[in-house]
Amino acid sequence: MNSKFWQQKRVLITGGCGFVGRWVARALHPAEVDLHILDLAPSNHLDEKHTFHRTNLCDLTATRELIGSLRPAAIIHLAGQPGVASSHDNPVGAYEANVLATFNLLEACRQQGGVEAIVAVSSNHVYGEQHHQPTPEDAPLNGDGMYAVSKLAGDVLARAYGKTYGLPVGIARMTNSFGGDDHHLAHIITATILSTLKNQRPVIKQSGRDRKGYLYIKDTAQGLLAVAEGVAGSRDLHGDAFNLVPNEVLPVTDLVRAILAAVGSKLEPEILNPTAAFEVEHLDNSKARELLGWTPQFDLPAGLAETIAWYRSHGHG
Numbered sequence: 001m002n003s004k005f006w007q008q009k010r011v012l013i014t015g016g017c018g019f020v021g022r023w024v025a026r027a028l029h030p031a032e033v034d035l036h037i038l039d040l041a042p043s044n045h046l047d048e049k050h051t052f053h054r055t056n057l058c059d060l061t062a063t064r065e066l067i068g069s070l071r072p073a074a075i076i077h078l079a080g081q082p083g084v085a086s087s088h089d090n091p092v093g094a095y096e097a098n099v100l101a102t103f104n105l106l107e108a109c110r111q112q113g114g115v116e117a118i119v120a121v122s123s124n125h126v127y128g129e130q131h132h133q134p135t136p137e138d139a140p141l142n143g144d145g146m147y148a149v150s151k152l153a154g155d156v157l158a159r160a161y162g163k164t165y166g167l168p169v170g171i172a173r174m175t176n177s178f179g180g181d182d183h184h185l186a187h188i189i190t191a192t193i194l195s196t197l198k199n200q201r202p203v204i205k206q207s208g209r210d211r212k213g214y215l216y217i218k219d220t221a222q223g224l225l226a227v228a229e230g231v232a233g234s235r236d237l238h239g240d241a242f243n244l245v246p247n248e249v250l251p252v253t254d255l256v257r258a259i260l261a262a263v264g265s266k267l268e269p270e271i272l273n274p275t276a277a278f279e280v281e282h283l284d285n286s287k288a289r290e291l292l293g294w295t296p297q298f299d300l301p302a303g304l305a306e307t308i309a310w311y312r313s314h315g316h317g
């Protein structure tokens with residue numbers, strides 16, 4: 001983080017009561033920003049000093065009024081419905097949270113003017129099946145599930161506002177983030193750590209051969225701030241997307257075994273569907289490294305060590 005850029009800026013985090021938002025708030029702490037959190041309901045998890053705004057981004061009038069009165073310098077837009085299964089089961093919710101809310105925020109910012117940087121949070125899922133790996137940002141967006149498509153719609157809306165209106169918005173295509181304080185208990189790393197600490201066998205739902213990248217949440221937070229700094233500093237980057245992903249990918253089985261070893265457990269994972277088809281997802285982070293100067297600071301063992309320490313000290317359900 002370039003502390004000078006953030007020093008005492010007014011920053012709005014939408015969806016700031018969620019998992020990623022809480023870590024972005026922590027990352028901003030050293031810069032002593034004027035922190036504003038927008039969400040549907042307040043959370044008692046937020047430890048950073050902030051002003052809370054109970055606003056539903058699906059309401060354009062309320063969103064416009066808030067942006068107009070607050071006039072934030074930077075917005076990290078994290079409000080959304082992050083679940084693949086929940087989006088499949090509730091497509092209306094996925095549309096409202098991932099498409100309409102993003103549209104309203106961008107439109108409110110366009111109408112009100114004055115924002116220096118907006119980060120719209122997209123997802124690795126927008127890529128879907130790819131032939132070229134590691135996959136760069138200009139690859140076709142082949143995602144076809146309801147979560148993928150709802151994020152894809154928010155992603156290309158942000159591109160349109162950046163490229164057409166010159167709105168200073170950057171798109172962060174983030175992969176699965178992990179870390180302490182994660183309320184998504186089905187996330188593979190969170191679920192595996194929690195069951196291992198309770199001395200219960202971790203469960204791998206598919207074959208364990210899927211290969212993906214997992215980004216430690218402190219690197220995710222720094223990446224989001226780097227996207228904001230990038231679009232604030234260069235008109236050419238308005239509407240651009242950046243893969244915020246780790247350097248390496250690995251099979252789920254290796255990930256689970258790494259967690260078991262880090263906890264010091266002799267348990268064996270239970271693999272529910274050993275013959276299931278598997279996917280390889282390897283996204284390229286060189287654009288973010290070259291244009292934003294962002295690079296992950298935590299390799300997997302370092303991120304896991306901090307995460308396990310968090311759950312050991314904060315309890316594990």
Ligand SMILES: NC(=O)c1ccc[n+]([C@@H]2O[C@H](COP(=O)([O-])OP(=O)(O)OC[C@H]3O[C@@H](n4cnc5c(N)ncnc54)[C@H](O)[C@@H]3O)[C@@H](O)[C@H]2O)c1
Nearest residue numbers: 015018019020039040056057079080082097174175176177
């Ligand atoms: N967690 C990950 O690993 C991951 C990976 C890729 C992308 N993402 C994206 O990052 C964002 C944040 O993820 P998260 O894990 O922190 O999710 P989360 O569910 O923990 O937090 C999202 C927050 O958004 C709020 N929200 C939803 N609809 C809203 C609305 N209409 N108005 C105001 N607030 C609203 C929710 O109340 C919630 O607090 C999501 O957009 C998700 O799609 C997350």
